[in-house]
Amino acid sequence: MLQKKLSQALDPEMHDGPGLSRTNNWIVALICLSILLGVFETEPNLTHGLEPLYAAAHLFFFAAFLIEYLARLYAASLNPRYGSPWRYALTFASLVDLIVLLAFIFPFLGLEATLFRMFRAARLVRLARLGRYSLAMQMISQAIVQRRYELGVSIVAAFGLMLLSSTALYLAERDFQPENFGSIPRAMWWSVATLTTVGYGDIVPVTPLGRIFAAFTAITGIGFIALPTGILAGAFSEALQNIRK
CATH class of the missing domain: 1.10.287.70 (Helix Hairpins)
Incomplete structure (x- = not known):
């Protein structure tokens, strides 16, 4: 029961209603906020003295996206295209999600993560492609x-x-x-x-x-x-x- 609810809420292909589900709309909002955070973080005047706040925000986004990633893996087996979490984990969309998660860990390892954080924008493209714009995108691509x-x-x-x-x-x-x-x-x-x-x-x-x-x-x-x-x-x-x- 939980798996089916997660599948309908997180997988745009399994969503019955028009457009994206309410859960995916919230995820889109979180992705946009995390992208803005990554952009603002490159400006020293916007980060001076606010390092703890930025660190807390990154921790929040990391936890939210980690829960989402694990939930998508758990619900992936209900989608006939995947059949199992492992097949979904090897898709391009899932690999992008994984890179986004790793980007949160890079700063703690002393690595530059700005470029990888911008992969969050790719997640917006993926959600839009599978959501209400899928028909329009297909027709434009065909044209x-x-x-x-x-x-x-x-x-x-x-x-x-x-x-x-x-x-x-x-x-x-x-x-x-x-x-x-x-x-x-x-x-x-x-x-x-x-x-x-x-x-x-x-x-x-x-x-x-x-x-x-x-x-x-x-x-x-x-x-x-x-x-x-x-x-x-x-x-x-x-x-x-x-x-x-």
Whole structure:
């Protein structure tokens, strides 16, 4: 009886109602709070003098997630996909949960745990994927798969333009800025920043020919880089229309 209740409360696939169960909604809230804790902890001004409070919060989250992890293992055998706790323990989702738990222990071993704590965000993705957004995510994924050839062509075209512009700037600027354009790989950093319209400004062409190439790259890049965005937007729109039908 307890195992069945835990399965319905913790396993989105075994939940009868729409969306996530109340228990999983609370777990999502705890995950969000633990992520914020990990983010705030990297700012010295927010941790000075509050180390005991942060330690207590980490201990609370560790206990909560440990209980949740053990409960999921206990209830996993009721899901036909797993059949036993051990098969569930070897799934990607369970391994992510285990890494999150280990991240709480790392500081006591003198290890850096900030990166591993950010794995908590992966748990949100997993819960969302299995919850109320599962149908929408499936349809969006199918729409992207249907446009994979258009996406592939646009990505190859963008890469070709990047390579072409890098080569052009290498030929035009290599004698004047060998540290920035002394090779095609060095020029690629400028090309990526220009094509994506980021424009950091740390590397700029100084020769007239280089500036002409740069202007052509910037203007052409607007269209080429926008292609994947437009294709993805069309795929998402198509998926939403299918959902409404």
